[in-house]
Every structure is written in C-alpha cells, then in structure tokens.
Amino acid sequence: MLVYKAPTKDFLFILNDLLKVQELKGVEGFESLTPEFCQEVLYPAARFHEEVLFPVGIAGDRHGAHLVDGKVLTPPGYKEAWKQYCASGWLQLSMPEELGGAGLPSIMASIIGEMRITTAHSLAMYGSFCLSAARMLNSLAPEWIRTHVVPNLATGQWTATMCLTESHCGTDLKQIRTTAVPQPDGSYAIHGSKIFISGGDHDLTDNIIHLVLAKIPDADGKVGARLDEVNVFMVSKHKIDLQTGELLEKNACHVSSIEHKMGIEGSATCVLNFDGAQAWHIGSTSGGVKRNSMLPMFLMMNYARLSTALSGVGYAEISAQNALFYAKERRSGKTPIFSSGDQSIADPIINHPDIRRNIMAAQSFAEGGRATALRVAVWQAQAESDQISAEERRRLKDMVDLFTPVMKAYFTDKGFDCASDCLQVFGGHGYTKDYGIEQVVRNARIGKIYEGANGIQAIDLLRRKLPDNDWRAFDYFFQTIHTFIGQYCVSGQADQGLLGRFVAAVTLLQNTVEEIRQESQQGAGVLPHLAVAYDLLHAFGIIVVAWNWLEIHQLLQEKANAVELTPFENRKVILACFWVEYELPLVHALCQRIQQGTPSVLKLPPEALDVE
Known part of the structure; x- marks a missing residue:
C-alpha cells in the first residue's frame, strides 16, 4: 500500500530560508507570508491531502470513471472530496479577494497544487483549469461572463476544460475543423468534435465551462488553414441566462465516449461532440478582423504547463518516500560499506549503494525541482506586478517564458524516470499491485504528453x-x-x-x-x-x-x-x-x-x- 507524507518541512524551508518570500518586493501579499502564517496554512493543508485526498485518490484510480447513459460517473468519494476541498478554501487560496479567493501570492497555490496532484491526480484533473480559466475570463470576457461565470469557477462550483485536440490533429492547431457560425443574438453555433478532454463530463458540479478552439467560416462557409484564424469560444454545458446567471436547458454538447488509459483512471478523458452548441467568443474582434485570437488559450496553457511540471516533482517525491520505506524493511545480501553490523544473514537493502543511488536521485530531483518551480512562481507573480520597473518585469517575463518549456518537459521526464527507478527498488514486488508503486509509474507517464x-x-x-x-x-x-x-x-x-x-x-x-x-x-x-x-x-x-x-x-x-x-x-x-x-x-x-x-x-x- 502506498504511503505519503506532505513535504511540509521542505516547503517551509524554500519559502522562509531560500526564497525569503516575506522580504520580497514588488508583489502585494508577500509581506504576509511570515513563517508563522505559512505554517498555519500548510500544516492543515498537508493533513487534508494526506488524510482525505490521498485515500480517495488511490481508490478512485482503481475504480475508474464510467460512462453510463451518456453521463460520466466519477469514482466513489470524488464528489464529496471535491466539495470538501473547495469548502476548505484550498482551491481559491491564491485567487483575488474580489473573486472570492484568499488573495495569497500564487506561490502558495503552487505548493497546494503539488500536494493535490501527488495525492489525487485523477480528481485534480476535474478542477485543473478552474483558476486559470477564471483569471483569463475575468481579464478578457464580456461583463456578464465576469459576473456570472468567473465567481463559480473561482470557488469550484463549476469546473472548466480546454478543448483543443481533434482526432486528425494534435498540437498542429491550424488543422482543426471545428467551426463557429455567427448567430443573430451575438453568440456562435459550434459544430465539431474534440478528443482527450480531461473532465469533459462528470457529476462533481452542476455545470462545466468548455473553452473551445474553433474557426469562423467565411461568407462562402469555408474555413482557412492558418493558425491566426483559430479563435477561442466559451461553451457552457448548460445555457446561461445572461441577465441572472441562472442555468437553463442543456446545451448541444455531449460526451460520446471516454478513453481507457494506462493511468489516472479516475479522470474522465472524454470525446466531446458539439452539435450547434451555443458559444460566446472570448477575446476581441475589430471590423471582422480577428485580433489576439489564441491569446486566451495561451494564457491558460502557460499556467497549465507549470502545473504539469509540478506533477513531475510530486511523483518523484512520492516514489522516493515509498522506495525508502520499503528499502528500510526489506533485507537482502550483506554490504561492507553500510553494513548494519549485526549478525543477521542480510542487511536492509537501503544499505546497498545502488539502492541508495536510485532513492537519492529521486530525492535530489524532487527537492531541487521544487525549489526551482517555486522560484519561478515568484518570478511569475513579480512579472505581472506594476510595483516593479518595466525593465525588471520584462526580464522576469522572459525568464518565465524560457523556463516554462524546460520545466514542463524536463520535470515530467525526470518525474517518470524517478518513479520507474524507485519501482526498481521493490524488485518483483514493484511490478505487482501490492505496493502501489506501479500505479505511480503509470500515472506519472501522462505528464510527458500533457499540455504539448x-x-x-x-x-x-x-x-x-x-x-x-x-x-x-x-x-x-x-x-x-x-x-x-x-x-x-x-x-x-x-x-x-x-x-x-x-x-x-x-x-x-x-x-x-x-x-x-x-x-x-x-x-x-x-x-x-x-x-x-x-x-x-x-x-x-x-x-x-x-x-x-x-x-x-x-x-x-x-x-x-x-x-x-x-x-x-x-x-x-x-x-x-x-x-x-x-x-x-x-x-x-x-x-x-x-x-x-x-x-x-x-x-x-x-x-x-x-x-x-
């Protein structure tokens, strides 16, 4: 059985000793992150993730999500855990206070995000775009969306998805065929199909907000093949009354199937069909010429890529913890280097240098990667602040842009490698389901694919x-x-x-x-x-x-x-x-x-x- 202890001591060391966040200038809220305050936040968060999310996450992966009569049913315990997670305030920790959040710097959300993914990755996928979608819509969407949609996303009452991929194309988004046809009331009718949509349907909340990539046909009904013709649209699972925010009838969007995957089985990865679904354009147009057409999605994806990078850190952490726990108990062979010195026939395998190599490799990446990720979270917050000079903001933004692909790819590569190497510590037992490390390896593999x-x-x-x-x-x-x-x-x-x-x-x-x-x-x-x-x-x-x-x-x-x-x-x-x-x-x-x-x-x- 898997074990997990939140690395709270390391989080606090990075915040207080390495980054000295309380002393940082340029972002409102850093001064409140005193050592005492950080402890008051992180200790309860650690207990919640260890005692509530972790057991639900393990069981949910084994039970899986199921499509029944056109509706996705999440694993037992998911709905209750999600409500408790949102009610406890962990989701909206770093959301602005005017959106219903606690207004803490985003570095705190990064820490909570690592714990959430490590303990319950499948459950986390359903809410993974709540905050980034809320931020993006609050910046770029019409007033009625900012009033009626954003607060529900910020508090987890609704969830959000990104709908990019189609069956004939993946990253090459200029090939997409989904269309958005203008309607007399200012909305659009979306026609098309999207695949690999995490949390595309579920029973955790009453509504889901889909952010969909589509092209607007020309006067002859044709679509081009250029990337700058791709636009972002908001499709609500249920139509929304623009005046009151009340949920109306079901929109013309439905899930036709869910993927059967090698890991994160509790997360419903859906095929979504849009059959003239009512949609609203996100971004700006001028004189029929689309401007910043992909900007809303890029704003979301940059946050998503850094979150995915943290999954690599989390999987290295939990892999090292479990390999170390096993290696202290398992005995095999004698070693003259770290011999236990007793008369037993065999030493604990942690005494063997090759075992220590695997575990220390995972520990050194997890802790070094975590320090890197939290440093970048500070840069990201500073780059968005108007309290520092324009030149410094530009430097920090460039650094974040440079680090984003590096962290997303290298961290998820290393996270998977660490999980695989720690499975090796278990020998044949690691390849069975008895100890749970094989589930970690399967789940960690998706990070190398997600978000590009x-x-x-x-x-x-x-x-x-x-x-x-x-x-x-x-x-x-x-x-x-x-x-x-x-x-x-x-x-x-x-x-x-x-x-x-x-x-x-x-x-x-x-x-x-x-x-x-x-x-x-x-x-x-x-x-x-x-x-x-x-x-x-x-x-x-x-x-x-x-x-x-x-x-x-x-x-x-x-x-x-x-x-x-x-x-x-x-x-x-x-x-x-x-x-x-x-x-x-x-x-x-x-x-x-x-x-x-x-x-x-x-x-x-x-x-x-x-x-x-």
Whole structure:
C-alpha cells in the first residue's frame, strides 16, 4: 500500500530560508507570508491531502470513471472530496479577494497544487483549469461572463476544460475543423468534435465551462488553414441566462465516449461532440478582423504547463518516500560499506549503494525541482506586478517564458524516470499491485504528453523561446547565472569542487547555445539543430536545478558557521553534492551530442525506415 507524507518541512524551508518570500518586493501579499502564517496554512493543508485526498485518490484510480447513459460517473468519494476541498478554501487560496479567493501570492497555490496532484491526480484533473480559466475570463470576457461565470469557477462550483485536440490533429492547431457560425443574438453555433478532454463530463458540479478552439467560416462557409484564424469560444454545458446567471436547458454538447488509459483512471478523458452548441467568443474582434485570437488559450496553457511540471516533482517525491520505506524493511545480501553490523544473514537493502543511488536521485530531483518551480512562481507573480520597473518585469517575463518549456518537459521526464527507478527498488514486488508503486509509474507517464508533448516543448525552446527578441531571454538567463556565480565566489562559502563543476557545465552550455545563435544569425537558422532540441532542453533543465541546489548549499554552509546543522539540513547539503556529482556531468555529454549533431537522423527518408 502506498504511503505519503506532505513535504511540509521542505516547503517551509524554500519559502522562509531560500526564497525569503516575506522580504520580497514588488508583489502585494508577500509581506504576509511570515513563517508563522505559512505554517498555519500548510500544516492543515498537508493533513487534508494526506488524510482525505490521498485515500480517495488511490481508490478512485482503481475504480475508474464510467460512462453510463451518456453521463460520466466519477469514482466513489470524488464528489464529496471535491466539495470538501473547495469548502476548505484550498482551491481559491491564491485567487483575488474580489473573486472570492484568499488573495495569497500564487506561490502558495503552487505548493497546494503539488500536494493535490501527488495525492489525487485523477480528481485534480476535474478542477485543473478552474483558476486559470477564471483569471483569463475575468481579464478578457464580456461583463456578464465576469459576473456570472468567473465567481463559480473561482470557488469550484463549476469546473472548466480546454478543448483543443481533434482526432486528425494534435498540437498542429491550424488543422482543426471545428467551426463557429455567427448567430443573430451575438453568440456562435459550434459544430465539431474534440478528443482527450480531461473532465469533459462528470457529476462533481452542476455545470462545466468548455473553452473551445474553433474557426469562423467565411461568407462562402469555408474555413482557412492558418493558425491566426483559430479563435477561442466559451461553451457552457448548460445555457446561461445572461441577465441572472441562472442555468437553463442543456446545451448541444455531449460526451460520446471516454478513453481507457494506462493511468489516472479516475479522470474522465472524454470525446466531446458539439452539435450547434451555443458559444460566446472570448477575446476581441475589430471590423471582422480577428485580433489576439489564441491569446486566451495561451494564457491558460502557460499556467497549465507549470502545473504539469509540478506533477513531475510530486511523483518523484512520492516514489522516493515509498522506495525508502520499503528499502528500510526489506533485507537482502550483506554490504561492507553500510553494513548494519549485526549478525543477521542480510542487511536492509537501503544499505546497498545502488539502492541508495536510485532513492537519492529521486530525492535530489524532487527537492531541487521544487525549489526551482517555486522560484519561478515568484518570478511569475513579480512579472505581472506594476510595483516593479518595466525593465525588471520584462526580464522576469522572459525568464518565465524560457523556463516554462524546460520545466514542463524536463520535470515530467525526470518525474517518470524517478518513479520507474524507485519501482526498481521493490524488485518483483514493484511490478505487482501490492505496493502501489506501479500505479505511480503509470500515472506519472501522462505528464510527458500533457499540455504539448515534451518533444514539442523542446522545439518551442529552440525555435521560439531562445531566438525571440534577438535572443534576449538567452542573455538574461546566463547573466542571471553568472551573477549568482559571482556572488557565490565572494561569499566565502564556495565549495570549489562543486563550483568548478558547475561553472564548467554552464560555460559549455552557454558556448553551445552561442554557436547555434551565430549560425542562426548567419542565415542557417535553428532548423539544423531540431534533431538535438531535446538534448538542449535537458541540458538547460539539469543546469537550472543545479543552480538552485548550489544556492541551497551556499545558504546552509553559511549557517553551519554559526550553528550546527540539523539532520534535515545536513541531508540537503549531501543531496546538493549528489546532483552536481551525478546529474551535472550529463550536460557535457548532451552538449557534445548537440555540437556534433545527429546527421544520421536525416539520412534515411521516411519510407526507408520500413523493415523489409
């Protein structure tokens, strides 16, 4: 049976000691995040997720969601848990007070989000777009939607979905065929079908708000094939009275089937058919020319991608916890290195270096990745604040844009890898359902696909995030890294071994990207490097986690000069060393592969790959 203990101590360490959120300037609410206040919020949240959501999440995945008479029935306990979750205030913790939230900085929502996904990923999927949809609609939608729809999403009374994918196309959204036909009352009639819609139907709430991508036909009823012709529309499961907000009759939208998946079985992944469903355009039009057509969806997806990145952290965390619990109890073989020294025939397997390697790899990623993710949550809040300079906001926004594909892809890759490696600790028992770790592995795999498959994220990094604005984000990133290195060097606490390895890896990555930049500016573009885009993204991911680990290492070494470190702190010092020793060397191999390229990928035409 799986176990889970919320990493509350680590959350508080990152908030209070590493990021010092109470002292941060530029975002209203940071000053309220005192150590005492954060404890008052996080301890009850941890208990709720451990005692309420975790058992429901495990049972729900095994029971699954079911489609009965055209309606989705969620697993037993889901409806009650969702109501209790919303009533407890965890959903709207970081929503503005005017929308019914507590108004706390978004970093607190990130922490709650990690716990929610780790304990009950399937249940979390039903409400995963509530807050991002509420924020987007409150910014871009007409007044009646801001009045009657947004508050219901903000409190979890209704849920939301993103309806992008169609059966013939995935990420290539310019291929979509769903149409939105203008109606005399200002609404649109949506015709089409969408697949892979998480929470597309359920019995948790009375209504669901679908954010649907569709094209508006021209005067001849034809649709184009350009991405800028795609628009965002709001379709409510039940029609809404624009004056009162009352729910009316069922809209012409129904679920025709749900997917049978390898994981997160409690989440209903639906095929939705829109048969002239009443819809409302989100965004702005001028003189028949659509402007910012995809902006509403991009605003939602950026939040969703960072949330998906946290799923990788959460799965590494729970995998490490369960592998460690098992490894302390299971005995096999004797080891002279960490021998227990007793007369038993075998030592606990935690004493074996290879077992420790797997567990420490998961721990070092979970804690280093968590520190990175929460730092980016701070940047995201600061980049949206008008209390800091425009130049600083631009720098932070560029950094968040650069980190978004890196975190989404690298973190979910590592989360799955950590889950798989921790299953290995269990041996044959891990492959059975007895211990539950196989469920973690199956569930973790979806993160590599969600919100744009990881290969797409790598291409986005190479083709868009790095070259945009004359490679400005690239310059900001390495300026920030070198500033940290300079501060680390003069602090008097620099571990020359760790620092030297980090500087060598950073320099190699910077030079590698600079070569791509120069080739691009000479007219070659970045296309020749597409085959190694994934390697580039992973190199960035390893570096950013190493950066956060070195800052933690520096912080604790400074503290060690004054007081004796606690076991928790000593453990962090060792995990920082582990990341630099074990993961950072991979940057050298990845950069070598990037620099030499993989021309063999381009040598065989597609038809030649067939086996005769």
